[in-house]
Amino acid sequence: xxxxxxxxxxxxxxxxxxxxxxxxxxxxxxxxxxxxxxxxxxxxxxxxxxxxxxxxxxxxxxxxxxxxxxxxxxxxxxxxxxxxxxxxxxxxxxxxxxxxxxxxxxxxxxxxxxxxxxxxxxxxxxxxxxxxxxxxxxxxxxxxxxxxxxxxxxxxxxxxxxxxxxxxxxxxxxxxxxxxxxxxxxxxxxxxxxxxxxxxxxxxxxxxxxxxxxxxxxxxxxxxxxxxxxxxxxxxxxxxxxxxxxxxxxxxxxxxxxxxxxxxxxxxxx
Amino acid sequence: xxxxxxxxxxxxxxxxxxxxxxxxxxxxxxxxxxxxxxxxxxxxxxxxxxxxxxxxxxxxxxxxxxxxxxxxxxxxxxxxxxxxxxxxxxxxxxxxxxxxxxxxxxxxxxxxxxxxxxxxxxxxxxxxxxxxxxxxxxxxxxxxxxxxxxxxxxxxxxxxxxxxxxxxxxxxxxxxxxxxxxxxxxxxxxxxxxxxxxxxxxxxxxxxxxxxxxxxxxxxxxxxxxxxxxxxxxxxxxxxxxxxxxxxxxxxxxxxxxxxxxxxxxxxxxxxxxxxxxxxxxxxxxxxxxxxxxxxxxxxxxxxxxxxxxxxxxxxxxxxxxxxxxxxxxxxxxxxxxxxxxxxxxxxxx
Numbered sequence: 001x002x003x004x005x006x007x008x009x010x011x012x013x014x015x016x017x018x019x020x021x022x023x024x025x026x027x028x029x030x031x032x033x034x035x036x037x038x039x040x041x042x043x044x045x046x047x048x049x050x051x052x053x054x055x056x057x058x059x060x061x062x063x064x065x066x067x068x069x070x071x072x073x074x075x076x077x078x079x080x081x082x083x084x085x086x087x088x089x090x091x092x093x094x095x096x097x098x099x100x101x102x103x104x105x106x107x108x109x110x111x112x113x114x115x116x117x118x119x120x121x122x123x124x125x126x127x128x129x130x131x132x133x134x135x136x137x138x139x140x141x142x143x144x145x146x147x148x149x150x151x152x153x154x155x156x157x158x159x160x161x162x163x164x165x166x167x168x169x170x171x172x173x174x175x176x177x178x179x180x181x182x183x184x185x186x187x188x189x190x191x192x193x194x195x196x197x198x199x200x201x202x203x204x205x206x207x208x209x210x211x212x213x214x215x216x217x218x219x220x221x222x223x224x225x226x227x228x229x230x231x232x233x234x235x236x237x238x239x240x241x242x243x244x245x246x247x248x249x250x251x252x253x254x255x256x257x258x259x260x261x262x263x264x265x266x267x268x269x270x
Numbered sequence: 271x272x273x274x275x276x277x278x279x280x281x282x283x284x285x286x287x288x289x290x291x292x293x294x295x296x297x298x299x300x301x302x303x304x305x306x307x308x309x310x311x312x313x314x315x316x317x318x319x320x321x322x323x324x325x326x327x328x329x330x331x332x333x334x335x336x337x338x339x340x341x342x343x344x345x346x347x348x349x350x351x352x353x354x355x356x357x358x359x360x361x362x363x364x365x366x367x368x369x370x371x372x373x374x375x376x377x378x379x380x381x382x383x384x385x386x387x388x389x390x391x392x393x394x395x396x397x398x399x400x401x402x403x404x405x406x407x408x409x410x411x412x413x414x415x416x417x418x419x420x421x422x423x424x425x426x427x428x429x430x431x432x433x434x435x436x437x438x439x440x441x442x443x444x445x446x447x448x449x450x451x452x453x454x455x456x457x458x459x460x461x462x463x464x465x466x467x468x469x470x471x472x473x474x475x476x477x478x479x480x481x482x483x484x485x486x487x488x489x490x491x492x493x494x495x496x497x498x499x500x501x502x503x504x505x506x507x508x509x510x511x512x513x514x515x516x517x518x519x520x521x522x523x524x525x526x527x528x529x530x531x532x533x534x535x536x537x538x539x540x541x542x543x544x545x546x547x548x549x550x551x552x553x554x555x556x557x558x559x560x561x562x563x564x565x566x567x568x569x570x571x572x573x574x575x576x577x578x579x580x581x582x583x584x585x586x587x588x589x590x591x592x593x594x595x596x597x598x599x600x601x602x603x604x605x606x607x608x609x610x611x612x613x614x615x616x617x618x619x620x
Contacts, residue, residue, distance in 0.1 A: 005329045008327040009327040012326075012327060013325055019368065020367070046373065049373055049374060050280060053275055053279070053283070053374045054279075056447055090274065093274070094274065097449075101450035101451065104455065105450055107444055120443065121445035122445075125436075125450040128276070128446070128447055132275060132448075133274045133275055133276040133277070135276075136372055136373070137274065137275065137369050137372075140369055141369055143366070144366065144369075149367060152366065164310065165298075165359075167314075168310055168317070171310060171311065171315075172313075172314045172317040172321070172363055173318075173367065174318075175318035176318040176321050176363065179315070179318045179319055180322055204328070204474050204478060205478065207326055207328050207329065207474070208474065208479050209478070211478065211482075212479045212486065212487075213482075214322065214323070215479060215483070215490070218315050218319035219316070219347075222308075222316065225314075225315060226308050226312070229307070229311060
């Protein structure tokens, strides 16, 4: 039976929750990247993502993808999970966009499929788009799957990211799960009270009302959080504590990231 | 709408990030001034709400479903500055933690959805809703347009960003290095989906949430409705117009009371007991029971306690009984209104 919109919304919410839970468990495991100082990891992986975005060489991007796979392997990040969470969605989304480019981009003809002509430039263009998107998404996933979110935020603070924004990002992440739980409860309770099939207009009203209720609850929650923060002495000043200590291994990792990025920049520009 | 990594060149991303920076800065400064200690919890919780709303599966007309960004809801409830920051925060978490949208494209996504989306939604909503009352259906229509237009203008901006990539960034052979389609393909390709499914999703969620809040929590809509008048259905001249008209008609008709035969039972004066015609009317109204010869002593004593300025609805200075009735009605109604206005003024002062 085709699932209804309540089930699909529940599935979306649950999948976000599961992803976060799995990310936390992988980040807590003993892998190579998990042991790296978060500041170095954030800087290194961001640098590699930038290099992927700037590279004009498919081989360089492919090499960086291989490097990302190696990092995943030594960091206990299951390749199957990467395939399900990262590669498949990116391939589906980007592939849909890139596929017509193979035929629509003008250039030297490589093959002809009836009225369609595959051009070399079109193929290159599609390959660039897919490989860049896949490699950058893999590197982003590695950062989150091997680093607890609060550490990522603390590392951002090291790079002069405004403290107030770091605090907001940290709190947002926490309250995403609180509100997600509320939304799950709302939809589950509604589902348990729904008999038969709802009319389309009724379904739209239900979704909008659910969003409205969630909005009211969220604003009420923000008031309560504000009072709680004030009761603990919050007067608008935001601070983020720094407790990272880079060791010799971390500096080696920094060297590795820097040399890989430099090599990729050199090779990517060719 | 969430642009992944690899679709835009690093220089485009840097340019859009730089273009977004002043909006973030100004929004943050304005909100810090306005909210002070409430800034952090309000933005955090609202960004979390926006994040969750983006996961809602919305049933759309035509049988399909779609996801909304919720940017117009944020702009209508919180105003543009808070909406820019809340949606940007949600987009940053989506990009970094959930991989929805690229890390290098965070600036571009924030520029399109959080900044352009919020400003367009806010401007359209304010323009169409005007000074309409909070509960007015006009606000729902304004919200629908705000949602639909905000997401489509944001999509158009993204389409233009995609469309300029092949012109600016290609290799020696002419192969596009980033988004491969020129403007004449990128714009229609992007807009078809947004003018139909994504635009409808935003329309449904924005209009639906505003309609819900009008019924359940209208206070949340006051932030972006500074000139909103009270609901004409519940207050003001428009709502009481029929009552005023009815009152005027009744006042005009008051002389009809003169036509009524006999006298009202129990509304007698001491003089009526000595007046033969009045005694007959008293007897008729009392089932032919003869009234006492003289007025009761208590009635005589109390009758002189207070002399009305317009006794028997007939001011002494008027010769016309009908006009006397009408003038009495006007005076009585006016005095009643004055008493209530004064009482209201006293209560409001407290």
